[in-house]
Amino acid sequence: MRTALVIGTGLIGTSAAIALASRGVTVHLRDHDPARARTAAALGAGTDEAPEGRVDLAIVAVPPAHVAATLAEAMSAGLARGYLDVASVKGGPKRELEALGLDLTAYIGSHPMSGKERSGPLAATADLFEGRPWVLTPTRDTDTEVLNLALELVALCRAVPVVMDADAHDRAVALVSHTPQLVSSMVAARLEEADESAVRLCGQGIRDVTRIAASDPRMWVEILSANPGPVADVLSGVAADLDETVRALRSLQSADEDKRRDGASGVEDVLRRGNAGRARVPGKHGAAPTAYETVAVLISDQPGELARIFADAGRAGVNIEDVRIEHATGQQAGLVQLMVDPAAAPSLSASLQERGWALRTT
Template sequence: MSSVIPVPTTTPTVSVSGLRPPSLGAGARGLRTCTVVGTGLIGTSVGLALTARGVRVHLSDHDRGHALAAQEMGAGTVEAPSGQVDLAVIAVPPERVASTLYSCQQQQLAHAYTDVASVKAGPWRDVLAQGCDSASYVGSHPMAGRERSGPRAGQADLFAGRPWVLTPSAGSRPDAVALVRELVDLCGATAVVMTPEAHDRAVALVSHAPHVVAALMAGRLEHAEAGDLRLTGQGLRDVTRIAAGRPALWVEILAANAGAVADVLEGFAADLEEMITSLRMAAGARGPQACTGKEGVVELLRHGQTGHGRIPGKHGGPHTVYETVMVHVGDRPGELARLLACASGAGVNIEDMAIDHTSGSAGVVELMVARGAGDRLATVLGRYEWRCERAAPS
């Protein structure tokens, strides 16, 4: 039985702590007021999204400067609520979730509570140990983020189309679950129910371990020759992009999910060792041994290709193979806008786009389109004298 299912409007079959969770049907209360505790990237983005949908949002942070910055961004007000709000969103590090929840509940801050921490099993154990009211609490985690942090990085559309995990317990009140479900809907995300343990295993694979791998690869560049780095292409930028995240933040995330992350990295290390062995065979031998080494490399690359093909496509749909049209663009103001305006004349939807800044005063823009649309797009752009190249489907 799967531990990950879209949130239905009737009682789901997925188990939470071995028991059936409550119904996730619509509640009667409705989300009209909210307090966001913690105004970093996620908290501020929640405030921006809810404010845009007409919810009155109150902002709280131990660093008042952060709360004031979020207020300036339009995420809500730093004024304290005059009474109990409908929902409190606790946007603090995992190790502070339980103590913050307990404090908020002692103040009777809200009718229901959720957190948005990136791990769920540890905070849930802490909630129980702290003696919090677990009936009014529903753990959650929006699967969205940026390389930047802090309130100034907040975006109202940060969660649009993204999965948002809910981890209700068997004792969670249905009205509390409904309020958290409404939070997810108002933020434009897609609710998914998981057990805390299943969530932590999943994010170790799809988020936490990839950050470690990206950081380790980026670390190899720290003392690289400047001349070598001038050859950098989009591939290296793609692999290392998420390594720009703040180490102080990520060490807390990784420590909170250390066991699951270590399990993923252990398997990765075994594959890496196998790749090293195969490459050494291919480099230092001739004849059958060199062929064996190459075969080992190919096999590992094939596993990677197959795994990449399992990554969901847009909006969580099936993986889609796109055709890519590579367009040479001058590094001048307005060139990208002109390219997109010309592309609109082809009547082709641009599914995705990437920019590779080459050395000099030019770059390459990769326009990804549905299979079968690449030739038409390249033909139309050619009429406007754009220099195009076709890339293999990706």
């Protein structure tokens, strides 16, 4: 791939453009808002000047409702050898293109499984897709050359290609992406009218659950409007679990010992099923999940402290698999939770204590 045209310079389009441009591809940028394309160009994503001839690959990075029309326009104009979209739903756009009677040999659907709570070109980064799955949904007519262009795009963005059927993709993202967004928003919505005394107690648990609730509502309305059925199906199952859990909790309030026992059993059941589901979430580098041990270290909120603790862990010869920071309310301090291989935890703890760090139990 030597040339590409990115249509839509939001977070995903601009991030892909920056990644391609940084690896020697000549990238042309187009957006319905020329100012966004100029912003992306200023960030090193390419040029907002139109290509002189046909490019190798056109990447359509517009909201799902506009994908088919944008692709149809680009394909009719013969802008590229191959055409690809990055919308978060795949079945609907494919059916719309088929209904338009377009030749789909030059088209392949795709969806990079990466994003942020922030949107727009200013949120873009070249490493947004590194190590992340990038789903490809070829049609039965997709030409091999176009598939190879898509695979090259994924490789240049340092993502991991995953080939799926379009409708299977939509059911999958309803479960692992779209429903979590709604559930996170629903939990966060409970905080809107909560007493200030309750909000002040927010810890890492509520922060983890509500992180993605900060996402742009307008963007998510567009996404959910393109995949309502599969999301509703998953939410229906969640609603059934909620109903059962509410009944179980009510039973725990009963004076009847048998009802309290049944209530405890019901709550335990959903928690255990949650354990089993969480255990299936892929771990580091997509491998089977690993149970890490946490070494929690008290840290002051001063420049250089994080660098110092990571350096001390390196001197101990221990690889940090993951890290979380929990800030202390009303204090210039917090806990850094270092997740490490269980066998390495004792030596790391001893080494950090020798270097003056205060450890805490979690």
